[in-house]
Amino acid sequence: MIIIPTKTTTSAGQELIQNLRKRYQEADTGCKKVVTDILSSVRENGDEALLGYIRKFDSPDFQLSQLKVSPEEFDKAHTQVDHQFKETLSLAIERLQFFHEQELEKSWTITRDDGAITGRLIRPVGAAGLYVPGGQGGQTPLVSSVLMNGIPAGIAGVEKRVMVTPPNEKGEVHPALLVAASEIGIDQVFKVGSAWAIAALAFGTQSIPGVDVIVGPGNQYVAEAKQQVAGIVGIDMIAGPSEVLIIADNSARPSYIAADMLAQAEHDPQALAMLITTSKKIGEQVVDELESQLEDLSRSNIAQNALKNRGVILIAEDIKEAIGLANQIAAEHLELMIEKPDTWLSDIQHAGAIFLGNYSPEAAGDYLAGPNHVLPTMGTARFSSALGVETFLKKSSIISYSRAALLEDAPHIMALANLEGLSAHAKSVEVRVKEEDKG
Numbered sequence: 001m002i003i004i005p006t007k008t009t010t011s012a013g014q015e016l017i018q019n020l021r022k023r024y025q026e027a028d029t030g031c032k033k034v035v036t037d038i039l040s041s042v043r044e045n046g047d048e049a050l051l052g053y054i055r056k057f058d059s060p061d062f063q064l065s066q067l068k069v070s071p072e073e074f075d076k077a078h079t080q081v082d083h084q085f086k087e088t089l090s091l092a093i094e095r096l097q098f099f100h101e102q103e104l105e106k107s108w109t110i111t112r113d114d115g116a117i118t119g120r121l122i123r124p125v126g127a128a129g130l131y132v133p134g135g136q137g138g139q140t141p142l143v144s145s146v147l148m149n150g151i152p153a154g155i156a157g158v159e160k161r162v163m164v165t166p167p168n169e170k171g172e173v174h175p176a177l178l179v180a181a182s183e184i185g186i187d188q189v190f191k192v193g194s195a196w197a198i199a200a201l202a203f204g205t206q207s208i209p210g211v212d213v214i215v216g217p218g219n220q221y222v223a224e225a226k227q228q229v230a231g232i233v234g235i236d237m238i239a240g241p242s243e244v245l246i247i248a249d250n251s252a253r254p255s256y257i258a259a260d261m262l263a264q265a266e267h268d269p270q271a272l273a274m275l276i277t278t279s280k281k282i283g284e285q286v287v288d289e290l291e292s293q294l295e296d297l298s299r300s301n302i303a304q305n306a307l308k309n310r311g312v313i314l315i316a317e318d319i320k321e322a323i324g325l326a327n328q329i330a331a332e333h334l335e336l337m338i339e340k341p342d343t344w345l346s347d348i349q350h351a352g353a354i355f356l357g358n359y360s361p362e363a364a365g366d367y368l369a370g371p372n373h374v375l376p377t378m379g380t381a382r383f384s385s386a387l388g389v390e391t392f393l394k395k396s397s398i399i400s401y402s403r404a405a406l407l408e409d410a411p412h413i414m415a416l417a418n419l420e421g422l423s424a425h426a427k428s429v430e431v432r433v434k435e436e437d438k439g
Helices: 011-021 029-045 047-057 071-080 083-101 143-156 175-183 194-203 220-229 254-265 280-294 300-310 319-329 341-347 362-367 403-419 423-438
Strands: 108-111 117-124 127-131 160-165 188-191 213-215 243-248 272-277 312-315 333-337 353-356 393-400
Touching: 011 312, 011 319, 029 047, 029 194, 029 220, 047 194, 071 175, 083 143, 083 175, 127 143, 127 194, 143 160, 143 175, 160 194, 175 188, 194 213, 194 220, 243 254, 243 319, 254 272, 254 280, 254 300, 254 333, 254 362, 272 280, 272 300, 272 319, 280 300, 280 312, 319 341, 333 341, 333 362, 341 353, 353 362, 403 423
Parallel strands: 127 160, 127 213, 160 188, 243 272, 243 333, 272 312, 333 353
Antiparallel strands: 108 117, 117 393
């Protein structure tokens, strides 16, 4: 049996729940020193360092002249993808564009009776770096990563969007990635990946401009590099293994549950597929479905290892208990395969994305529904949110005092400043009051 269904009330069930609550894991420290050295090398040597890494790990005969994707390569890419792909791409862009347009914030001000004006000025960052993984040496282009990162940045108004992605052995980028980038207005694409790509974006090189924010998923070296440059630039998040939590009652279909658990499990051996059900029978049927459906998957070995090592099926007393556990676990993806799932929506406190009903598979959110699929993992949904337009925005406070407003507030400002021992703060107000008194 791949997974043993376990009641939440048993000692084994309680131990599983405790482990899920505490599943946050630091990035692999084994690569920390390696990444530090890579960042230092790129910072000091720029393009020369990039060329060395690309030749060593990606494309042995790579030339610096190949680093930036040329207009001719973009044009060629459009001839290499079929009409069906272009139709699907167009629909995905339309859905994501419409959804993320709703997230755009506006600057605002308020004026008090005494004439003081306060407010908030919303402005995009100047440049954003978009990291797109290679996907099995370029054989499985992660088009959705281009869209999920690039579209919100564009809507935010980021002037410069810089995409990086590793080249294949021939020094090329999959045409589907180039077409996707082109269709959303990204024309700066560089053939560079891993930690050295993050370094290039953070520090800038002779060829690659430095940016203000870096977003996008990657392997442990990318995650560690993002963590080390955070503060020099903004980052979206430190992502852990992909995860799904499904809550199911007697109305759920075991085949659907199993399919969605496998959809997570095939990502990575560390992926986390979880089910909390109120029905022991459903739990047992899901185990049978998992074993049956595994046989047809192209990544069955990965999925099987993930389920065997990290898969969880818990039997809860009722939906209320299941929802309570979901809030403690704070999963990246939460699916409610229960009767009238919308009636429980207000009880959900912590989840990256919520999928309601039997016909809302997590895969729809990955590609076409509209919301972003870059989501908080490892329980960080307790305090963080999906990547969105706001990831690429910064907010400045606006303060404008009239003469009357300052004279009215002066005693209070000076009192607080003096209490904190900051006499120069108090005097910066006092000098204005005295000048006004003389006048």
